[in-house]
Amino acid sequence: MSFYPPSLVNLIKQLSKLPGIGEKTAERLALHILRGSVKDAQALAESISEAKETVRLCSVCYGLADSDPCHICRDATRDQDVVCVVEQGTDMVALEKSGAFKGRYHVLQGCLSPMNGVGPDNLRIRELVERLKKGKIKEVVVATGTSVEGESTANYLRQVLEGSGVKVTRIASGVPIGGDLKYTDALTLKRALDSRHCL
């Protein structure tokens, strides 16, 4: 490594801190940046600083935002009665991409995971309860993942929100669209059968 100029060695070191980027890949990326134009390198450097400076958590929904409240929480055309609870900001983006939800969100910033020391106090559950107390919200759609942690977070939320007068629902789980039954795992098939509905 010491055969490269120190500033290049430093760039390789910084790039290799990124997830999934080893030393060899970092070397390749660094040399690509050096081969490119000064303008491209500056654009990359500035986009990192700018994103880090401007992107904050929305104080209402705790999603990624560059304004507070975020554009979804500010949007008066969206359904204000329904709040969708998700684990991460990326889950919110996935739901937005689907275009299937027109209400607002609440990002927990994780899910219950005693193994990793994540308890209810580490998530934005208290903030959700506070939000519900304001009385505008009539339904909470729990859209945490269908992993063990996601399911137990959903169950915990059901207990916490019981008696709050708010309807608590859970997204359906079952065979994915386009999925082949023979490749679907037993647990998913069991869930799909349990949740069967009239045609």
Added chain:
Amino acid sequence: MSFYPPSLVNLIKQLSKLPGIGEKTAERLALHILRGSVKDAQALAESISEAKETVRLCSVCYGLADSDPCHICRDATRDQDVVCVVEQGTDMVALEKSGAFKGRYHVLQGCLSPMNGVGPDNLRIRELVERLKKGKIKEVVVATGTSVEGESTANYLRQVLEGSGVKVTRIASGVPIGGDLKYTDALTLKRALDSRHCL
């Protein structure tokens, strides 16, 4: 993509310009940068700007350098009689890592490739000839690759340097150390047999 704040969308766009980084990976990297500390993000941004600003080509050997001449060309303890000709700065680093060469380098910045429109004028061959005219160099070791392009570049250099009074040598090719004969390709085996020497 428009579901993320604009500065985050811009960061994802900039990262996805890097080789081997698609949109999904860029998204993952961008979110990792946002999750990390401001200090880490600044260190990454600054390392890009700094490397791009300080790393130049050495005016003697055309290798990557942050000073001119580079530390190898300035090093008086290195053999000044021998110059090793390589295609890229990365080849020079590979040779330096091996510790097997104690002379100086000349980086061609590519190899002859008529298919890609790279002719002798696009490489640092003229600069090599000028360097040899100063009379200090007694041997040129051609260490271009053993691909078709690398071999033809080596042949071209032999022709150009013929009659210059400088000894022109080529690195040996054959079975790699630790290599198994049964997995070695026919061309390499032929070359290894042709270049056999007394034990």
